[in-house]
Amino acid sequence: xxxxxxxxxxxxxxxxxxxxxxxxxxxxxxxxxxxxxxxxxxxxxxxxxxxxxxxxxxxxxxxxxxxxxxxxxxxxxxxxxxxxxxxxxxxxxxxxxxxxxxxxxxxxxxxxxxxxxxxxxxxxxxxxxxxxxxxxxxxxxxxxxxxxxxxxxxxxxxxxxxxxxxxxxxxxxxxxxxxxxxxxxxxxxxxxxxxxxxxxxxxxxxxx
Amino acid sequence: xxxxxxxxxxxxxxxxxxxxxxxxxxxxxxxxxxxxxxxxxxxxxxxxxxxxxxxxxxxxxxxxxxxxxxxxxxxxxxxxxxxxxxxxxxxxxxxxxxxxxxxxxxxxxxxxxxxxxxxxxxxxxxxxxxxxxxxxxxxxxxxxxxxxxxxxxxxxxxxxxxxxxxxxxxxxxxxxxxxxxxxxxxxxxxxxxx
Numbered sequence: 001x002x003x004x005x006x007x008x009x010x011x012x013x014x015x016x017x018x019x020x021x022x023x024x025x026x027x028x029x030x031x032x033x034x035x036x037x038x039x040x041x042x043x044x045x046x047x048x049x050x051x052x053x054x055x056x057x058x059x060x061x062x063x064x065x066x067x068x069x070x071x072x073x074x075x076x077x078x079x080x081x082x083x084x085x086x087x088x089x090x091x092x093x094x095x096x097x098x099x100x101x102x103x104x105x106x107x108x109x110x111x112x113x114x115x116x117x118x119x120x121x122x123x124x125x126x127x128x129x130x131x132x133x134x135x136x137x138x139x140x141x142x143x144x145x146x147x148x149x150x151x152x153x154x155x156x157x158x159x160x161x162x163x164x165x166x167x168x169x170x171x172x173x174x175x176x177x178x179x180x181x182x183x184x185x186x187x188x189x190x191x192x193x194x195x196x197x198x199x200x201x202x203x204x205x206x207x208x
Numbered sequence: 209x210x211x212x213x214x215x216x217x218x219x220x221x222x223x224x225x226x227x228x229x230x231x232x233x234x235x236x237x238x239x240x241x242x243x244x245x246x247x248x249x250x251x252x253x254x255x256x257x258x259x260x261x262x263x264x265x266x267x268x269x270x271x272x273x274x275x276x277x278x279x280x281x282x283x284x285x286x287x288x289x290x291x292x293x294x295x296x297x298x299x300x301x302x303x304x305x306x307x308x309x310x311x312x313x314x315x316x317x318x319x320x321x322x323x324x325x326x327x328x329x330x331x332x333x334x335x336x337x338x339x340x341x342x343x344x345x346x347x348x349x350x351x352x353x354x355x356x357x358x359x360x361x362x363x364x365x366x367x368x369x370x371x372x373x374x375x376x377x378x379x380x381x382x383x384x385x386x387x388x389x390x391x392x393x394x395x396x397x398x399x400x401x402x
Binding site: 030031033034037038078081082085086088089092093107108111112114115116117180183184185186187188189191192193195196199200203 | 321325
């Protein structure tokens with residue numbers, strides 16, 4: 001990633017796809033691991049967390065990009081953190097109002113979006129150097145990539161650990177659930193396996 | 209919440225270890241656990257900041273509840289943690305230059321450690337009193353250090369092993385962490401909690 005080069009380029013499809021595929025936050029950069037592993041016990045939780053992060057990411061990147069010429073360089077990180085924390089508080093209250101059961105399932109991890117390295121990383125590396133529209137497109141891509149990553153993890157863990165997907169039973173009643181997959185060790189194992197798959201695919205395409 | 213102090217300590221150290229059971233502070237856990245020599249100072253520095261942050265968060269929470277400003281909690285916590293890291297850094301530089309040199313580069317990293325914010329948020333969510341909060345943060349820090357040191361020792365041993373190139377890197381660390389986490393699940397029920 002070379003931020004200086006990106007300034008000269010306009011908005012391309014690549015601005016969007018960078019986060020979805022080439023620099024996918026979960027599988028390629030391995031950022032924001034805490035929420036990734038903690039909330040992906042089920043696909044529903046994973047998607048909600050992904051959307052919450054997407055919202056915070058896009059709104060903070062927009063704001064950071066709008067004020068990028070007003071903030072002195074010395075206090076920029078502090079400013080970004082306050083901006084991010086404001087939007088996270090907003091999301092926290094929205095989720096609490098819309099679905100209390102979801103709020104209880106995600107718990108303190110909604111508030112922990114603040115320290116998700118993806119958001120601060122995007123604000124610092126991209127939004128602070130680019131015009132608003134481009135920053136939003138890039139943030140959207142990153143957020144969608146993050147959601148896809150969470151969904152992949154959440155779906156795998158829910159299928160293996162509970163035999164369900166989005167709460168619907170898949171295998172009938174004779175399925176013996178692989179309980180460890182929804183417990184903490186399963187999170188590490190499933191993410192490890194996904195990363196293995198990705199590095200396998202990369203090594204395959206490199207040799208061809 | 210009527211948990212005893214020893215229950216809280218054992219829970220945060222072993223059964224509900226911050227890293228291995230609650231997935232807090234994974235970035236430094238995967239990033240700094242390459243060598244034992246760096247893992248231990250990082251763990252100690254984090255524990256120290258956790259204690260300071262927990263103290264500040266406790267006082268701040270009283271203040272915010274008194275003025276009914278609950279919606280400012282998250283914003284004020286993160287600002288307080290960031291500035292307390294700065295403060296710890298300055299105090300250490302003044303009074304113990306040797307320790308500062310040893311921990312120097314790790315201190316700023318701790319601001320973005322979700323375990324520190326996690327301590328502050330969980331102690332508020334569980335309504336811990338003053339002594340409980342301190343035990344919680346100390347146990348959390350000790351648990352973080354324990355996990356980091358264990359992981360670093362494992363990875364140092366692995367450098368001597370012949371690992372397939374495909375598995376090297378983050379994937380291997382994650383599977384190791386999974387095995388450690390599985391082991392720590394064996395402590396469940398210890399201390400009479402949960």
